Amino acid sequence: MAKRKSSEPTEGAKAGGEAKADAILSKISGEFLECTICLEPFKDPKVLPCLHTFCEGCLKKFIAQDKVKNKFSCPTCRTETVLPKGGVASFKNNFFVQSLSDTVQTHKSLVSKEDDKVQCDVCEEDGASQGCFVCEEFLCDECACAHRRAKRTRGHEVIGVAELKEQLITKTGSLKSKSLPICTKHEDEKLKFYCETCKHPICRDCTVLQHKNHTYGYLADAVVDAKAKIKNKLKAARQKITKYGGKECAVAKKQAELDTRSKKASEDIDAAAEEKIRRYSDLVRRKQTELKEKLASITADRSKQLSATADSVKSTVGSLSSTVDFSQKVVEHGSDFDVMNVYSDITGRLESLLNGPLPNIPDDISYVLFDPKQGKEQKRAIIGNIVDRKMPKAELEEEEESREEATFRFTVENFSKVTEACSPATFIRNLPWKIEAVPKEDPDSQPPNNKSLGVYLNCDVKSCSLWSCCATVELRLIPQKIGVKTVRKKFEHVFYSDERNWGFQEFMPWHEVCDPQKGYIKDDKIILEAYVKADAPCGEKELASDVDEDILEEEKKEEESQANASFRFTVDNVSKLSEVQLSPATFIRNLPWKIEAVSEEDPNSQPPNNKTLAVFLKCDVNSDNLWSCRASVELRLIPQKKGIKTVQKEFEHVFYSDEDNWGFQDFMPWHEVCDPKKGYIKDDKIILEAFVKAEAHRGLKKLIIGKFFSKEIPEKEVEEEDESRADATIRFTVENFSKMENDQHSPVEFIRNLPWKIKAVPDHCSDSQLANKKSLAVYLQCDGNTNSFWSCRVSVKFRLIPQKGIKTHTMETEHVFYKNGGNWGFPKFIPWDDVCDPQKGYIKDDKIILEAHVKADAPHIFD
Structure with a gap:
């Protein structure tokens, strides 16, 4: 084996190596190697599923404080952690943090040691003069000789202390170890395999014992x-x-x-x-x-x-x-x-x-x-309000003393001779409730089965104001004989000004009620009972004259009901439909909405195409007050056969006191509605649906919970400007202008919560110097039909819009409109011949376009 050339590193090389190692070491912060519980270096570090590491002992103490035995929150991130069966000891050992900590300590120890003061790692007595590059051990002269003679290490490269130190500093500075830990179950076996089944490293013995049939491979x-x-x-x-x-x-x-x-x-x-x-x-x-x-x-x-x-x-x-x-x-x-x-x-x-x-x-x-x-300055001082788009909906305030539910009885005497009976009033939610009993006869049935007992609940509010109250009701016929069951029937209904009673026309057959053996009648008397649970009432209500105004202002809250809803209406006997059919009321924005269905005939068409299904939405507000409500509506005809599309038509409209319904006169041809193959009719029934999205209504008084049937308090101070717009432009296209003989009105446009229209009139004047003595008269009309006296100062600019490149014809005026003031404008706005002359550019396809820009002050209203 070739020997590595030994040489002493230069000071520059040393400094460079140490600097590089220190740069890598600086990536590891002291906090990473310290337990965040005890703030000391880790001892037996355990890693949690959230990857935060703590000392085993610290974790045990921490968990002991928790009342829940099988769960605890991580001290660092608060992630809920399930405690394994074996307790804290069963969490994985963080070998990485432990080895990293050892490596960091070794690195610091090497850097701090001087070359001539390094101790021999074998005998631990003499100072080291050499070192084994393979074993990474420092050796004294004597141990170095022994190292070269030993059979196992004789081929290792032995170098100088300084060079080995530099190599070790560089290696530990990289903070990466290639050594493998020993298996805790099998001595001297390194964890060099990885079990894919169990998701953790294993040794060779583990592969043939505990993990024999598992999927594994080399780590x-x-x-x-x-x-x-x-x-x-x-x-x-x-x-x-x-x-x-x-x-x-x-x-x-x-x-x-x-x-x-x-x-x-x-x-x-x-x-x-x-x-x-x-x-x-x-x-x-x-x-x-x-x-x-x-x-x-x-x-x-x-x-x-x-x-x-x-x-x-x-x-x-x-x-x-x-x-x-x-x-x-x-x-x-x-x-x-x-x-x-x-x-x-x-x-x-x-x-x-x-x-x-x-x-x-x-x-x-x-x-x-x-x-x-x-805010509004009336009799009570209000300085304004907080505008908050996230403001929660305030609940309608109810009187503390008023109960929301009650059970009351009514004994009907001389029952066999009764034609109509009504109980005394019981007050729930400050509303008077009564039980009604009425005999009902069926002309199509034979005695004794042609007569029934009808039982209803009546909300006996005799008021011109609009109101509503949703109630859950159970009507009962109480037995007067032991062992007989009470007859019970339940319903839920929204009672309101036009629908004050609700119940069951055929509560029980008359002959069964009158049969003493049945146990419901005794001494010609029956006992009826009603359980009523009512929501807080909504809508208008007259103010009590003896209520302190300051207290009313302090206690009053704005009630916001649902802004949108869908509701259905099943129309029976469609083939015989001749009169208007109305659905039950559905309340949106505290207003009662109904679907209106009727058959319409077109005199200009031939059968079977001369008849259509007309569908409208009706806002059934029975109120003397001027009110308005802008709504987006979708009317639908629901198919009763699979695979058929719903017929849908949309519109947006401002409903108000003089225009409380709107829709489509030719919603669908009648013969198509009545054709079973089309899939919209079944058993002579069709299903209509309406989706209504309504803005907050205007003009109706706010509800004040208090005493009923008392005189209303007039407002003496003028209302301040509210959220309604102060100005707008109304455009009106007059069709068939040359044949116009009567007044023509534009659709309504709401400004300052008042309904405004353009009125166009052909004006004939015998004193006129014009050739045909005829002019186009243009007026602004405020269609405010209300019992209250009102006035409103308005600036208006009328325009006749050219349809050819000439100037707009304009005239301006200012006027105070009031309840009996009708309209205001110009009887001789422009000569009729000038309008009808195509060369002038105002008429095209026998149509003209009028415009009115209206700027209104806040209206003054006096009751």
Whole structure:
């Protein structure tokens, strides 16, 4: 064997080697080699499934403090960890950390030793003068001679102390060991195989004993593929760390925005409060405190959410970083055994962390400001409101003393002669409820089976206001004989102003009720009972004259009902459908919506194509008040045969007091609806469906829970500007203009919550100097049909839009519109001949285009 040439390294070579080794060594921090529980170098290090390492003894003490015996949270990342059957000792030994720690200590020891003070590793008595390059041992002269004479080591290369020291420093500085550990079960056998079945290294004896039928191979072969897979996972993990870093910055940014906006909103509240305090000192102070508390609550809630997100991001980044750090060091500096020993743990942990979703940070979480325009100055001072897109829906406040459920009885006397009976009122949710008993006869049946007892629940609210209340009800007929069962029937219903009673027309056959043997009648009396559980009522209600206004303002809360819903309507006896059929009411935004179906005939068409199915949506608000509600609607005809498409038609419309239904007069040809092959009719029934998405309604009074049937309190102060727009442009295309004889109206456009229309009229004037004494008159009309007196100052600019390259014809006016004021505009807006002359450019295809830009002040309303 050729001898290695021995030579003393130069000082520069020494310094270079040590510098390189120190650079690699600096990658390993002291914290990586220290237990985070005891803050000391690891003793019997154990690695958890989350890849955090602790001393075995420290883990035992830590787990002993936990009340749950089979589970505990990692002291570093708080990941829940299941304790193995053998306890802490059954966790994997972290050979990598232990060997790395030994290597680091050896490196530091070598670097600190001077060349002439290195001790012999064999006799441990004399100073070393030489060293074996193969055995990596320092030798004195005597031991070096013995080393060369021994049969096992006579071929080893012996070099100088300085050179061997340099080699060892460089080797330990790389922090990578190629030595394999000894199997704990088989002495002197190294763990140089890897069992794919069990996912851990094994020795040769293990392959024929414990792992005989398992899939295994050489550790050196398995480590190549394992390293590649770990590196792929590490790439993805680093990318996710970058993304989490972005989320961390986003959370901080949103928190800063929230703090800034909150501070600005707080300052705005203070400024608005100071302005109002001169007039409304006490109430404004209370409202100021309420708003500040509300703002603080919103800010605290948002901050809590952001803090939780920040903690989650920080925890995940920490877990990812520590996992990446550990995995990177294993791949770069661990032996083949080290890699394969923790391979399954690393990949499992990385997979778990990579699959975790990035936290969602709502864009509007930092949106909060104070808007003084949100409040209304009536008899109670309100300085404004907090605008918060994430504001939770407030529940409708109910009177503390009002019960939400009750059971009450009604004894019907002289039952055999009764024509209609009604119980005294029982108040639930401050609403008067009654039991109704009515005999019902069926003209198509023969006695005694032609008569039934009808039992209903009646919500006896005699009010012109719109109201609704959802109730769960059980109606009962109480037996008056021992051993007879109570007759019970249940239902759930939304009671409202146009549908105040609900129940069962055929609750029980009349002859069975009247039969004494059945046990329900005694002394010509029966006992009815009702259990009622009612939700808080919604809608309008008259104010009590004796209620303190300040208390009302302090206690009033805005109630927001569902904004959208789908509901179905089965139309029976379709072939005989001649009159309008209405579905039961479904409440959306506290308004009752119904599907309206009817057959329509076209006088200009021939059978069978002269008839269509008309479908409309109706907002069934029976109220004297002016109201409006913008809704997006999809009407559907549902097929009753597989493979047939649903017929769908959409529209958007502003429903209001004078226009409470809208839809399609020719939704579908009648002969197609009635054709069974088309798949829409079955057993002479069709199924209609409506999806309604409604905005908050306007004009209807807010609900005040209190006493009923008392005089309404008029509002003496003018309402401030609300959320409705102050100006808009209305465009109206007038068709068949040359043949126009009567007034033509544009569709309604809502401005300041009032319905505005353009009115076009042919104006004949005998005093006119025009050739045909005819002009086009154009007006603005406010279609506000309401019992309240109102007024609204408006600036309006009328335009006749050219359809050819000429100037727009424009005229402006200003006017105070009011309840009985009708319309306002220009009776001689433009000569009729000028409009009808194609050369002028205003008419095309016998159509003209009118436009009105309307700018309105806040309306004044007086009750």
